[in-house]
Amino acid sequence: MADFWNTSTDVIIIGSGAAGLSAAIEARQAGAFVRVFEKRPVTGGNTRISDGGLSAPDNFMQKQQGVTDSPQRFCKDILRAGLGLNHPDLVDLFARQASDAVDWTRSLGVRYTARLDQFGGHSVPRTVTIENNAGHTLITAMTNRLHQLGVPIHTRHTLDRLVTDASGRVTGVCLSCSEKTSAAAPDSGTDISPCRIRHIRADRAVVLATGGFGSDVAFRTCQAPRLDDTIDSTNHSGATAEGLTAALKIHAMPLHLSWIQLGPWGCADESGYGKGARFAAYSVFPAGILVDPFTGGRIVNEWADRRQRSDAILNAGHACIGIVDHTGAQKEVDSLASCLKTGKIRQFDSLSDLGTAFNMPAESLEQTVAEYNLWTTCPGPDRFGKDPKTKTSPLETPPFYAIRLWPKIHYTPGGLQIDTRARVMDLSHRPIPGLFAAGEVTGGIHGAGRLGGCALPECIVFGRIAGRNAAATG
């Protein structure tokens, strides 16, 4: 058995997104020797390409702007969007620690835009955004910290298998690697030998932080057959399920795998996340309307949660049109300018020109907008239940902008069951010794659907918990 292991360390982290790097920092700061393994040539996963929005109750920006919020209120919003499938103990813990997670990123040097957003399904503005919407700055701040702490990050190393002993305890990992990395490890083990398959022993524990499976067409169509390769995804290409299945193979408990979230703001005229999605998310949905081109009528409360809005478009059966006027478009001018150049957003001097361009029934769009504008002057919700508190100015200032929207796979709320100590649970509802998990590879927190800006703080909250507990494992 001595020859089986190529080397050892105290805590092995698999995955270098927000969850994995948070775990690595905490585990090292708790005194453990740590190695991070990442299958891709670059670190960061979906975190790197994210918009950097973090939702948290009682956060520093809410305090500056006098917005009243509470963890209880946050929990209620999360449970509503999750259709009550959420595990309440995890939601409660997340809600109480989300604001600390934001402050922790600030302590690492991450800076935030002086803006507070309210996304669909949140009952108050509570989302702070990393400067320039740049999720990659979170990864840079975390990797800088790990560098200071002397923690090596080995890229091009893919977890193939979790190694267990006769009692079922996770004792290490089997990785395949595509090239030798030069990172020097501050531990007592020898440096990693240059073979293709490597067995690394974890003297304390393994933390699985391999993210979601939004890009894994085979796995996701098995869970939800309608989400085949005709539906695009916003995720990075490495968002696949092999980390998750490695845990399932040692009898970890799966949760909610078929609840796959689509982003209603996906632009039908570009692939991946793109720039149109940002315009739709930050401008069209908060300040405009969503219209079915076949009828010229609205189809949903534009402030509903992502699941409700995506389902409304999918039920229409074709791309729907997001419309906003000049005033609303000022909320996201950068992506507007770039999408106008590429034709993903179209500009019109009048609503009637816009309706004609999309073959809407004559005058239907003018009627829809007149009804909508009347609502913005009346008390009470509209016929879709749109909350009067979300009212913005009427759609009346030309030019008008239109974008074709078709949902894209964005997030996988299902995954491994963990407890409040981030221990992975088995099929008999017992923790699997030596195995922790955090981030999108886990399930149960968001239930049927996640609210905007809730993934990154959740990765940090549970990543930090996983790292501390992994380091404390005897």
Ligand SMILES: Cc1cc2nc3c(=O)[nH]c(=O)nc-3n(C[C@H](O)[C@H](O)[C@H](O)COP(=O)(O)OP(=O)(O)OC[C@H]3O[C@@H](n4cnc5c(N)ncnc54)[C@H](O)[C@@H]3O)c2cc1C
């Ligand atoms: C375009 C986009 C925008 C988003 N914007 C926001 C936002 O503004 N706010 C928000 O809260 N959420 C946002 N999200 C969601 C959020 O980014 C993710 O849920 C979160 O980053 C997941 O973090 P993670 O650490 O769990 O996984 P990731 O960041 O995806 O990291 C997992 C890492 O594990 C690696 N990996 C996978 N399998 C293996 C393996 N077998 N062996 C070794 N390594 C492996 C992957 O390559 C990856 O690098 C966005 C998502 C996308 C796609």
